[in-house]
Amino acid sequence: MKKQMLTAIALVLGASLSPLSLAQAQTTADGIAQYREMLGEGGNPADLIVMTGQELWNEKRGSKNASLEKCDLGMGEGVVKDAYAHMPRYFKDSGRVMDLESRLLYCMVNLQGMDADKIIKNAMSGSGEYATDMESLVGYVVSESHGTPIDPPQGDQHERDAYERGKQIFFFRGGPYDFSCATCHSTTGQRIRLQDLPNLTESGPARQAYSSWPAYRVSQGALRTMQWRLKDCFKQQRMPVLKYGSQTSVDLTMFLAVNAKGGEMAAPGLKR
Amino acid sequence: MKVFKIEPLAALLLLACAPGVASAADLAAGTDLKTVVAEMKASFSERGDVKLDRIDQSAMQKACSQAEMTGKPLSKEQVAEIAAEALASVKLPADGQYLGDWKAGEKVAQSGKGLQYSDKPGAPAGGNCYACHQMTKSEISFGNIGPSLLHYGAVRGSDKQIMEYTWSKIYNSHASSACSAMPRFGAAGILTEAQIKDVMALLFDPKSPVNDDTAKP
Numbered sequence: 001m002k003k004q005m006l007t008a009i010a011l012v013l014g015a016s017l018s019p020l021s022l023a024q025a026q027t028t029a030d031g032i033a034q035y036r037e038m039l040g041e042g043g044n045p046a047d048l049i050v051m052t053g054q055e056l057w058n059e060k061r062g063s064k065n066a067s068l069e070k071c072d073l074g075m076g077e078g079v080v081k082d083a084y085a086h087m088p089r090y091f092k093d094s095g096r097v098m099d100l101e102s103r104l105l106y107c108m109v110n111l112q113g114m115d116a117d118k119i120i121k122n123a124m125s126g127s128g129e130y131a132t133d134m135e136s137l138v139g140y141v142v143s144e145s146h147g148t149p150i151d152p153p154q155g156d157q158h159e160r161d162a163y164e165r166g167k168q169i170f171f172f173r174g175g176p177y178d179f180s181c182a183t184c185h186s187t188t189g190q191r192i193r194l195q196d197l198p199n200l201t202e203s204g205p206a207r208q209a210y211s212s213w214p215a216y217r218v219s220q221g222a223l224r225t226m227q228w229r230l231k232d233c234f235k236q237q238r239m240p241v242l243k244y245g246s247q248t249s250v251d252l253t254m255f256l257a258v259n260a261k262g263g264e265m266a267a268p269g270l271k272r
Numbered sequence: 273m274k275v276f277k278i279e280p281l282a283a284l285l286l287l288a289c290a291p292g293v294a295s296a297a298d299l300a301a302g303t304d305l306k307t308v309v310a311e312m313k314a315s316f317s318e319r320g321d322v323k324l325d326r327i328d329q330s331a332m333q334k335a336c337s338q339a340e341m342t343g344k345p346l347s348k349e350q351v352a353e354i355a356a357e358a359l360a361s362v363k364l365p366a367d368g369q370y371l372g373d374w375k376a377g378e379k380v381a382q383s384g385k386g387l388q389y390s391d392k393p394g395a396p397a398g399g400n401c402y403a404c405h406q407m408t409k410s411e412i413s414f415g416n417i418g419p420s421l422l423h424y425g426a427v428r429g430s431d432k433q434i435m436e437y438t439w440s441k442i443y444n445s446h447a448s449s450a451c452s453a454m455p456r457f458g459a460a461g462i463l464t465e466a467q468i469k470d471v472m473a474l475l476f477d478p479k480s481p482v483n484d485d486t487a488k489p
Contacts, residue, residue, distance in 0.1 A: 164303035165311065171341035172312070173333040175326040176387050176462060177455040182340055184417070192403050192415045238387045239326055240316035248315030 029196055031272060046139055046216035046268035049131045049223045053140025056133055062112030071107035073100070073141065074153075084145040085265050088254045090158040097162040099253045101227045102245035104137055120244045124228050127220045135214075135223045142214055145265040150210060152257040159254065166255025169248055170200070175238040181252070183237075195272075200256055207263025210256050215269035223268060226253055305334075322389040332357065336451035351450045358446035361459040362439070365469060370435045372469030374480035378489045380467050381407060381474060387462065397462050399442075399471055404454070407474070408481035410489055417453055425476035426483040438475060442468055 057068045057080070073083035074091070088099040094106055101123070108114045123134045131139070154160055173180040181200070184192065188199040198209040214225045230249050231242040242249055312327050329337070332354050339346050346354070379398075386397020401407060404417035407424075428434045440447050443458030457463040463471070474480050481487040 161303050165308050167341065168303070168305065168308045168337075169312065171337050172308070172329070173337045173340075174329050176460045178333055178336075178460075179453075179455075180337060180340070183453050186340070187417075190415070190417050192417070193413045195415075234316075235388050235390060238322070240322050240324055241319050241389055243315050243317055246315035247311050251311070 044216055044270050046223050049136050050139040050143045053136035056137055057140055062114040064113035066112050068107055070111055073103055080141055080144045082145050082148045084142045085148040085150050088250050089153045090156040097158050097250055099250045100141055101225060105245055123244050125222050131223050138214055138225045139223050139268050142267045148265050150260045150263045162251045162254040163258050166251035169252050170255050177238045179237040200259060206259040210260035211263045211266045212269030214267050215271045217271050219272055319389040321393040354446050354450040358444040362443045362447060365465055370439060371473040371476060374473040374477040377470035377474030380471050399463055409485045410481050424482050430476045
């Protein structure tokens with residue numbers, strides 16, 4: 001019950017202060033700045049989703065009636081503090097490089113006995129719906145890296161390979177529009193319409209972009225995760241549907257995270 | 273995005289045939305292009321008419337990806353090859369008429385619909401020109417990935433040569449600049465011939481808001 005109430009408050013906050021209604025903002029960034037001011041210092045509707053996520057982390061759930069307190073995000077069992085800033089990373093138990101979301105999925109399936117297909121099917125909320133369990137958990141874990149420098153490990157060969165493949169995926173032109181990620185995100189100062197496009201190959205803008213995701217998307221009234229961000233980018237590239245937690249999504253996240261190394265995490269962020 | 277005009281000779285695409293680094297038995301081992309493509313095919317699912325064949329790169333897509341990733345410019349030969357192939361793909365209007373209706377062209381320029389899995393299969397696509405180009409004084413929400421096209425026809429006139437050049441630019445931009453970021457609106461079947469004529473009219477008609485700042489779109 002508490003979870004639903006918190007999310008409902010987040011929705012109301014999000015809907016009542018649409019930046020679209022703000023007077024003639026020059027760019028999207030200006031509109032968001034105005035919105036942030038209206039919310040008050042540091043305000044973000046995602047804060048309430050984060051609280052829900054913390055409850056979920058500690059709650060005994062699934063067929064194994066277990067909490068996630070034994071889940072190892074790379075810093076040891078149950079350690080959430082700073083974990084996100086050191087992901088993606090290679091996990092010996094799964095033999096894979098994993099991002100936060102594929103790791104949470106792994107823990108929910110293996111520790112709690114939940115159904116993977118069901119989690120994946122319900123991973124992303126619809127516009128204006130309550131945050132999903134996955135979104136809430138992501139919000140919580142990410143918030144525990146607030147202020148921590150981004151430092152994804154590159155010591156293991158699997159991790160270096162993930163970065164190398166992620167780089168190729170970033171520059172991979174395909175589909176009927178011939179777009180790659182780089183088409184929009186490898187030049188500084190570019191815009192689509194009034195939307196600024198960060199140059200994700202440069203340290204400065206890569207840090208700023210990566211550190212602000214996952215983010216509360218005001219126009220959708222939802223906390224959007226990195227998996228959502230990449231899936232939507234590929235959709236706009238006219239590519240097929242990016243599978244949740246797929247290797248491509250993890251490798252690309254590794255490429256972006258390494259490019260953003262040294263930036264201070266500031267997520268959940270706030271976006272248009 | 274770099275656009276490769278005529279560049280000095282440079283190393284060819286080594287990456288596609290370089291051996292992978294790791295050889296572990298797990299799915300995600302190695303980093304060569306073949307491994308990456310196989311991984312991508314396993315990482316996406318089809319929806320509607322958006323199939324996995326969108327991951328199959330053309331020779332142009334492959335060459336441009338490698339050049340952009342490595343920062344090594346295309347060789348003269350590669351540029352010539354891409355340009356020749358692009359030029360051969362351009363179909364000039366069958367009836368010799370380049371210009372349609374600029375009002376319809378403005379609608380095409382505004383619309384970003386088309387070919388995403390969230391779009392209705394078969395529904396007409398837009399050109400989304402404003403996403404990347406300034407075109408009119410009245411539309412202030414424009415991107416800057418491409419050059420400003422404000423006063424396009426007023427500045428350039430409308431003789432046969434500039435009309436043909438512009439048509440081919442829209443149809444397949446690689447004919448004049450290899451590895452351009454601009455989609456091949458004609459060659460890739462994004463816009464119909466009639467839609468391209470309408471966009472042409474938007475660019476060239478002296479009464480269109482591109483050329484007449486007082487015109488109402």
